[in-house]
Amino acid sequence: MPTAAAVIIGNEILTGKFADENGPYLIRRLRTLGTDLRRLVTISDDLDAIASEVRRCSEAFDLVFTTGGVGPTHDDVTLEGVARAFGRSLVVEPRLVALMEAYGVVPDEMTLRMARVPEGTVLEESQASSYPILRCENVWIFPGVPKLLQMKFEALAQRFAGDAVLTDRLYVTARETEIAVPLAEIAARFPNVDIGSYPRFGEGDYRVIVTLESRDPEALRQAVHALRGTLPLREASKPV
Amino acid sequence: MPTAAAVIIGNEILTGKFADENGPYLIRRLRTLGTDLRRLVTISDDLDAIASEVRRCSEAFDLVFTTGGVGPTHDDVTLEGVARAFGRSLVVEPRLVALMEAYGVVPDEMTLRMARVPEGTVLEESQASSYPILRCENVWIFPGVPKLLQMKFEALAQRFAGDAVLTDRLYVTARETEIAVPLAEIAARFPNVDIGSYPRFGEGDYRVIVTLESRDPEALRQAVHALRGTLPLREASKPV
DSSP states (O other): OOOOEEEEOOHHHHTTSOOOOOOHHHHHHHHHOOOOOEEEEEEEOOOOOOOHHHHHHHOOOOOEESSOOSSTTOOOOHHHHHHHTTTTOEEOHHHHHHHHEEEEEEOOTTGGGEEETTTTEOOOOOOTTEEEEEEETEEEEEEEEEEHHHHHHHHHHHGGGOOOEEEEEEOOOHHHHHHHHHHHHHHHHOTTTTTEEOOOOSSSOEEEEEEEEEEEEHHHHHHHHHHHHHHHHHSOOOOO | OOOEEEEEEEEHHHSSSSSOHHHHHHHHHHHHOOOEEEEEEEOOOOHHHHHHHHHHHHHHHSSSEEOOOOOOSSSSSHHHHHHHOOOOOOOOEEHHHHHHTTOOOOTTTTTGGGGGEETTEEEEEETEEEEEEEEEETTEEEEEHHHHHHHHHHHHHHGGGGOOOOOEEEEOOOOOHHHHHHHHHHHHOOSSOOOOEEOOSSSSSSSSEEEEEEEHHHHHHHHHHHHTTOOOSSHHHHHO
């Protein structure tokens, strides 16, 4: 089952100038693709921060997605950061220069930075655009503009797919402190089922939402059965 | 100027079961408090992930905020993760046991985990609640439930305050590739002003939003003046 990390690059998110749309999008899409997003990190346009985060994610996860910092301006340092993560040089990719020129971009010291990629970068073609997505090892380098990211991600989505995750949830009327012991016992009995417990205050006729998820339908069914036999539930506990 | 990092702990965010409300809240509040949020990380309920992220953030930033994972259930492992981050033992804090009992919580193997804190943890009192916020070194350990987090954060907010940041933004009618060179020159001339460039597509009568921010009002004014004299702007470029 592929694991993934997303690295959202941009001061504008951390300073609240723009709300992050890319993190929530990747959470949702990777979920429906059945790929486990394990880490979502928002960092500033800082070379060292990018390099160290990308290196760490690349080692720990199957897929790494970066968003942002790939334009021509001074605050676009993602390509340089990825190069540093892998200890590689930046090299001018002539096919990117040609594509930029075809888009009417005049090559100058700044715009050429968009074509200066980490050595060994693969140009991944898709239906989305004649301009490819750059991939360096397992790091997929996406633009930060949400519409562009989404268009390009959708065109490549099957490359990132895993197995579907099945879920259920129960609405518990007791307090979390009252169910922690039996919940822990059942969680230990079903290691293939991820059981989460989330207290809620003033939301309705329940005090805790217990969620279950698994890629094993029979284990999920048995865990739900065990919890239903143990926890005090409100009447209509419905699936997600 | 204090720097900060936020560590959002919870599978439920990464799997899209619940939208993250705590990250956006901390972004907004730290911004108005004038404190620089440099890193926002969402990780799963995993001991090693928590320990390594907390250790790294604690070393790199003045303030670290964790949210989530402090309840009594099996998926609440934040206190153990923070202890591991600092290489400390967990010790039962009798004042927390007494407070839990006062809330009507029966001490058992699971609920007592809420009172087992990293050695040297400080109980930070506030007006928000008789139940304190736990702090281990520069790591402030907040609950994950958004309402509780916000109530407790507000009560302690002045402890986290820095200096106000001044901002402005300009709406540029040229493409980003056409302004990158002069923008880089002006950004280099004003090192105390953080200048960001964000391409936008189909949003209105502009193609790029250029943002400026600084704690130095005169530097900000001069940088805005320089950009206004250089970039093609739409008519009504208004302050944020």
